[in-house]
Amino acid sequence: AQSVTQLGSHVSVSEGALVLLRCNYSSSVPPYLFWYVQYPNQGLQLLLKYTSAATLVKGINGFEAEFKKSETSFHLTKPSAHMSDAAEYFCAVSDTGNQFYFGTGTSLTVIP
Amino acid sequence: GAGVSQTPSNKVTEKGKYVELRCDPISGHTALYWYRQSLGQGPEFLIYFQGTGAADDSGLPNDRFFAVRPEGSVSTLKIQRTERGDSAVYLCASSLGGGASDTQYFGPGTRLTVL
Numbered sequence: 487a488q489s490v491t492q493l494g495s496h497v498s499v500s501e502g503a504l505v506l507l508r509c510n511y512s513s514s515v516p517p518y519l520f521w522y523v524q525y526p527n528q529g530l531q532l533l534l535k536y537t538s539a540a541t542l543v544k545g546i547n548g549f550e551a552e553f554k555k556s557e558t559s560f561h562l563t564k565p566s567a568h569m570s571d572a573a574e575y576f577c578a579v580s581d582t583g584n585q586f587y588f589g590t591g592t593s594l595t596v597i598p
Numbered sequence: 599g600a601g602v603s604q605t606p607s608n609k610v611t612e613k614g615k616y617v618e619l620r621c622d623p624i625s626g627h628t629a630l631y632w633y634r635q636s637l638g639q640g641p642e643f644l645i646y647f648q649g650t651g652a653a654d655d656s657g658l659p660n661d662r663f664f665a666v667r668p669e670g671s672v673s674t675l676k677i678q679r680t681e682r683g684d685s686a687v688y689l690c691a692s693s694l695g696g697g698a699s700d701t702q703y704f705g706p707g708t709r710l711t712v713l
Contacts, residue, residue: 529602532701
């Protein structure tokens, strides 16, 4: 069985500060891992994905995530937060591509 | 080009009624997924189509839920005898070929409210 745990349902950072959103996964096979962003009243948009190539994955809008098998983690980071980064972020895992399991989400607030 | 569209954007119905939710995927995408997102939760997988057939329907919560994709493009999610617990945002996503490495493109969702 697969699952995703996102630690921290709400994260607040100051504009210009480091963004760190945590995701731990459980999977019995090598997983595919994803981060999605959901802006208010919009659909989910893919930020980045890990598909067993490089462990450090770069995505859109300056975000990146590192796959750490030993820690079963796929944390999302951005060096400097912008006001426009305020949104809901979801981590997801899949093995076969038939089913995708999403975490409960982390709401990011950026304080000016 | 056009993204994934879903209609209606909002649907209010009464307990016990039947509803249909429609998804228009990106043209040429063979894979289509339905999810349900309850308040404060992440999307929950319901069903996955590859072409016209349901490749995986293990996420459908019970037999009141059914989905079709007769021509391999538009899909309809059907809910019979709606219950208040069915209230949620229903999301549709499509990808070019299916498979975990393919990017899923999500629609804006249909917000279903069962009174």
